Every structure is written in structure tokens, then in C-alpha cells.
Amino acid sequence: MKRVNSIPSVTDTQAYCSWKKQWSSQEDLDVHSYIFDQCRPDHALLFSKMFFPHFVVAEGGVFLERNFSNEAFDRCFGLAAGDLSKTERLLNAVKIYDVFGQGASDVSEDIFLQLCNVIGFAWRMVLKEKFPEKVFCVEVSNSEQNYGPDITLYQVGPLIF
Known part of the structure; x- marks a missing residue:
């Protein structure tokens, strides 16, 4: 198996790190967990106009x-x-x-x-x-x-x- 990253790992994300620290069990939490809990689809769609x-x-x-x-x-x-x-x-x-x-x-x-x-x-x-x-x-x-x-x-x- 070979892993291919499209972009470098995101670092220094204060909001994500703060959110993650609030949970007692953090090992299963990832960026997708944060998106599920904190982000709105309409914001993601609007941001697509920048990309x-x-x-x-x-x-x-x-x-x-x-x-x-x-x-x-x-x-x-x-x-x-x-x-x-x-x-x-x-x-x-x-x-x-x-x-x-x-x-x-x-x-x-x-x-x-x-x-x-x-x-x-x-x-x-x-x-x-x-x-x-x-x-x-x-x-x-x-x-x-x-x-x-x-x-x-x-x-x-x-x-x-």
C-alpha cells in the first residue's frame, strides 16, 4: 500500500486542536470528525468559490x-x-x-x-x-x-x- 497526499498535512489549527481537547477519548477523532461536528455544508460550498x-x-x-x-x-x-x-x-x-x-x-x-x-x-x-x-x-x-x-x-x- 502506498499513501498519496494531495496537499501537505494541515498544521497549527487552533480551533481544531481546542475542539479535540474537549473530548476524553481523542484517538478516533480526526478532521472529518471536526467537520461533522462543527462545519456547515453551505460554508464549504461558498469556500469552493475561492478554490x-x-x-x-x-x-x-x-x-x-x-x-x-x-x-x-x-x-x-x-x-x-x-x-x-x-x-x-x-x-x-x-x-x-x-x-x-x-x-x-x-x-x-x-x-x-x-x-x-x-x-x-x-x-x-x-x-x-x-x-x-x-x-x-x-x-x-x-x-x-x-x-x-x-x-x-x-x-x-x-x-x-
Whole structure:
């Protein structure tokens, strides 16, 4: 038997660890037990929009629908000096801290970075499915200059118009 993990094990989950500690018998408890007891299916469905977003195709570029407007495109295109790949990189950037409100103020930075990596994994899959003729880079970074973990996507190689 060989075990194949899709994503690395999740670590540093304060809510899960606190929940698990309340039980006298913890050996049979796992993430699925937590989901069963604490999570709502409608939340999971809503979160799927982060992992499998809608896209807008404009001027040969591929953009996250949540970030796209004609005005934003024009502004980013100007900042990128007409480079479409750089325009995609700018316009598709998502700062993960900005996705969550005050309810996440006690969540460690490591959780946000892990989440960015999982989102990146999902974006790579959906981009291959929806745009098999294009080649993308999905980039996750974590720097003080960018206000914590962020993620973006952009085309690499020759752009197909």
C-alpha cells in the first residue's frame, strides 16, 4: 500500500486542536470528525468559490472575475507598460488577509500561508481544465512588503490571443 497526499498535512489549527481537547477519548477523532461536528455544508460550498473561481477572458488575458473590471484592467495594463502577463499578475493578486474579516484576527500567519498554497493547488487544476491550451504560473508568496501571504496567477510563454 502506498499513501498519496494531495496537499501537505494541515498544521497549527487552533480551533481544531481546542475542539479535540474537549473530548476524553481523542484517538478516533480526526478532521472529518471536526467537520461533522462543527462545519456547515453551505460554508464549504461558498469556500469552493475561492478554490474554483470564475474567470474573465479579455484581450487574451485570463483574470479572476472577482478582481476584474474594465477600469482595473486599464489601470493595471498601464502600470505593466502594456505587458499582458504582468497585467494578469497585478490584476489577479489576492491578499489572503483581505479575504477574511475580524473573525480571523486570532489565526496564525502559518494558516493563511497554508491556505494560499491549497488555493494555488486548486487554481492550477482548474486552469489546466478550463484553459488547456495556455500555460500559467500560480505564484504564492509571503512577504512583509505584500502585507502577508498572497497569491496570483498569470500566463507564461507565448500568449495565445
